[in-house]
Amino acid sequence: MNKKPGYVFVWPIGTRIIHWMMAFSFVTAFITSFYEHLLHDHVALGFIFLTIIIYRIIWGFIGPQYATFNTFKLKPTQLKHYFVEKIQNRWRKVPAGHNPASSWFTIWALGVGSVIVASGLLLYGVQEAKGLLMDLNTTHSHYMGLLTMIHKYGSYLFLTWVILHITGVMIEQFWHKTDMVFAMVTGYKKTEGDDTTVKTGLAIFAFTTIFIAVGTYFFVVSSNYNFLTLRKYTNINYEEQHPVFYKSCGDDCHKVYPPFLLPEKSWKRIVDDMDNHFGEEITEANISLSNQASIREFLYDNSAEHSTREASIKTMKSLGNRRPKAITKTAYWRETHKHIPKSAYKDKKIKDKSDCWNCHKDFENGVLDDMLIIYKK
Ligand code: HEC
Structure with a gap:
């Protein structure tokens, strides 16, 4: 029995919080990247993004129903069918979990997201001579330009993804009228299927991640130099x-x-x-x-x-x-x-x-x- 008739509970509270934390940290990190003097905030936001990306990848293997990668519809024929049906039938049924387009979208976003966080961490060491990898500045400074390109264009690619994603959701909301926008707010999707349930262990994992992400952010912004943001070059006498x-x-x-x-x-x-x-x-x-x-x-x-x-x-x-x-x-x-x-x-x-x-x-x-x-x- 579903808790809400006509709707399926697909996104539990932990998933929703994490989804919005990812959106928030990406957008704010993107904006702060244009200001040299906001690098510290940029890095703090990057740590939220990093924690969430790692979490989401693990979640893809151990998470609840509708979240795991093995429920993703990744066959090209499924993707084609999805778009054909979308165009031909305005009132088609949407699946409770990920549809073929959003399955691909998630995989790509996690891939590009991983490239962004990896290049960001490396860049922080190689270029800024800061953080856990600060010593790479002396050994790998010739990679500064390449890493900057990867980090930058990776972020632009991710932003393009975000825009596509929002566009897709808007089409669902206003053309197909599937109430997609509210799914990530209330957790309920207008479709057929079983309500999801989250085991206690998984819920603890999700909330611990949220705590770590927020905690790391405040840890970084509250002090200039801690082990995550330590600098290699200090005052020269x-x-x-x-x-x-x-x-x-x-x-x-x-x-x-x-x-x-x-x-x-x-x-x-x-x-x-x-x-x-x-x-x-x-x-x-x-x-x-x-x-x-x-x-x-x-x-x-x-x-x-x-x-x-x-x-x-x-x-x-x-x-x-x-x-x-x-x-x-x-x-x-x-x-x-x-x-x-x-x-x-x-x-x-x-x-x-x-x-x-x-x-x-x-x-x-x-x-x-x-x-x-x-x-x-
Ligand atoms: C009016 C204030 C001002 C003066 C004077 C000034 N800077 Fe800057 N400098 C800034 C600001 C602001 C930024 C950051 C720009 C940004 O946010 O993109 C900056 C950025 C930099 C950067 C790149 C970022 C970094 O921290 O590595 C270097 C290098 C730099 N300045 C060197 C100098 C040198 C050398 C002089 C003197 C010849 C100088 N600046 C004079 C305000 C100033």
Whole structure:
């Protein structure tokens, strides 16, 4: 006997919550991905998505009726029949569980979803030098571009899927009038079949997953650096590493610029041209020749070529053969700062685009962290 006449109970509460958590985490992670300073939130949302994807795959094997993969209708003839019937018969009966289109849809979504979370985790280590895989930054930095592409286009593919899915549901709702929209809210589908039941063990599994997903999200957002978001590159003590560099290049006029932000030949052009150092003349009286030589060596040894940090790799890539004298002349810098309005530099607290430390906390300590961008639009 069905609890509600004319309807079948197909989606238990755990399934519904998980469905909406997946939708919510994907959409919000997608939106936050467009903002560098929201990377931390993006990652926290990604962890929800990751937990749900893993859960759904396991659920496909052990879950209740209508959820398991062995009830999926994956034969091409079934898919064809589904669409033919859909077009020919507006009032056809829908199955209680997954129809052929939604069976395929789920398999594809889980596949693409897995690619997104795997590439995201790798990218977090390889590019951002953060999290459990942060050490991959030194060994696998050449995969930065490829991983970014996979992560990005995987997400676009998933988004396309989401749009198709919503379109399909709307057609069901308004053309076939099967009340599909409400099925994922109430759990009931207007069709024939047996109500589903969830065994206690499975219900505990579903609610534990929900708890882990939400818990991980709050764990990540509530602290800057924990074991999931630990950073490889922490503050560099330039004063200790090279006191002459620290004193001469970062005391009187401006703070120190981390050497890894420019290639060797750019530093060479800067040090060779002390008579005209961005409009100032620097003489031996300011920095002795031997100190200049020592600074030069330090800059060369720590230039962008010797670093696998995201900023170094991307700066080098954007430069090609060019070796500009200023960081703000690199294509990478221009690209990452193109959204900042000119008026921002009129702010007394920011002053000039070359005063990086006014917008990037700990800049002078060699840290460029998306979480430490203090400029807010
Ligand atoms: C007006 C404030 C401001 C100034 C000044 C500024 N930045 Fe930024 N910077 C930002 C913002 C905001 C972003 C993030 C843009 C986004 O959200 O996509 C950013 C992003 C970056 C990034 C890429 C993201 C990252 O954290 O790896 C780098 C590298 C960077 N800045 C370096 C510099 C350097 C070097 C200077 C000085 C020459 C500088 N910035 C000056 C505001 C500033």
